Amino acid sequence: MNPRINNTLTRHKDELRPDGEGIFGMYCCGPTVYGPAHIGNFRTFIAQDVLRRTLELAGFNVRHVRNITDVDDKTIRESRKLGISLKEFTRKWEDKFHEDCLKLNMLPPSVEPRATEHIKEQLEMVSTLVDKGHAYPASDGSVYFKISTFPEYGRLSGLDLEHLDTQAVNSAGEVNSADEYERERVMDFALWKGRKPEDGENSWKSPWGEGRPGWHIECSAMSRKYLGDSFELHGGGVDLCFPHHENEIAQSMCATGVPPAKYWFHSAHLMVEGRKMSKSFGNLYTLDQLVEKGYSPMQVRYALISGHYRQQLNFTFKGLEDAKSALEKLRREIVSVLKTLGISEDDFKKFVVGKASGFEGTAFEGAWEALCDDLNVPKAMGEVFSAFSKKGDFSKRDVEAFGNILYALGLDIFADSKSSEIPEEVVALAEERWAAKKSKDFALADSLRKKLSDLGWNVLDKKDGYDIQKA
Ligand code: AMP
Ligand code: ZN
Secondary structure: OOOEEEEOOOOEEEEOOOOOOOEEEEEEOOOEOOOOOOHHHHHHHHHHHHHHHHHHHOOOEEEEEEOEEOOOHHHHHHHHHHOOOHHHHHHHHHHHHHHHHHHOOOOOOOEOOEHHHHHHHHHHHHHHHHHOOOEEEOOOOOEEEOHHHOOOOOOOOOOOHHHOOOOOEOOOOOEOOOOOOOOOOOOOEEEEEEOOHHHOOOOEOOOOOOEEEOHHHHHHHHHHHHHOOOEEEEEEEHHHHHHHHHHHHHHHHHHHOOOOEEEEEEEOOEEEOOEEOOHHHOOOOOHHHHHHOOOOHHHHHHHHHOOOOOOOEEOOHHHHHHHHHHHHHHHHHHHHHHHHHOOOHHHHHOOOOOOOOOOOOOOOHHHHHHHHEOOOHHHHHHHHHHHHHOHHHOOHHHHHHHHHHHHHHOOOOOHHHHHHHOOHHHHHHHHHHHHHHHOOOHHHHHHHHHHHHHOOEEEEEEOOEEEEEEO
């Protein structure tokens, strides 16, 4: 069965199909790297990760491209405030993003292109649009896309051109902090931005003078480079539908003559007390903040996928507690099944892979069907728990199918249980080391750390204690 998703473009649940060679090209708008990503951002990126994993299980060869936005007003402003180069500044936040992705068990994309490393491709596309009459230079050295030359504008988000007199409010109803530039019509948007004094060193040469790319063009240029003029799926949070994705479609279609993507996948926001979690509202949580409060990344992941991706999800600490109980229950259930069947935990881990052994007739067929039906994770989880409640006659095939479902959800149910497997000797050494550190006997603390590492264990210090991890 091929998975189906609600396609924003057709407003239908469409069956997903790879191209003629079995490749499924998937472009997801990535983070703007000017600070730590918050768990709202991760809700969107994890929904894309679950989609990708599900498609892999369906047998598709997924090519997943997710860009890094490393030049825009915010990255430039913040790097200049700190007096460091844009590159040094953005690389630091990019590294942090990757660290969090890894902890959240997200698969790395096949390609992760940076905007600043694709200026040439962006300029080529802008030139094509100018040559074809879809764009015009303004007196300040900026270049604008002329929306009146693309009558299909607004199809994705369902906006009609007559009522569209600004790019300033996005599809989530929020005001975009778009710069004001000289454009012919207020709905036209910048492909290239002429240099302003506050850009500092951060500008590139172009046929229209020094400047930098507008945000939208990077995704059109990089999706084209890595996936071709036309690929399968494009994804992002719901706020990106308009204007960002609408602008991408306009740029790409006018430059290449074909629609860039067949399927558009938009995920709803993570909310806090009725408002979108966002940096500008100051109501955000980062993964680090939650880990510091004692929640594990796997709990966070579970909580973020526990609501359907198309419905807003309210962030609560109760949700994180529920995630903990659910993960523990899954672990207990599978451990008891494995015992009955005489399968070791290590052998079970080999079933948690992106190659389906077939769900038909297994206890997890319902969970797989739910995932294929518009990525219905809450329903799939319900099916999983109900399968375990009647688990009397689980077979090895059922266990393999469960491993596949865990792969699709990206859940490592053993991640939080490692502490119970730590040998007593290691725990005792770690305690001794912590006491030495607290009494400022750093030489002893270091020698105990070395002993632990010789035994194959690392200690990670936290504010009020430490974690022990297998090296
Ligand atoms: P940004 O780094 O701001 O470009 O955002 C990265 C991704 O996170 C985009 O796909 C946004 O649509 C998405 N996003 C931002 N805030 C939220 C939120 N509160 N809930 C879900 N997704 C979000
Ligand atoms: Zn984008």
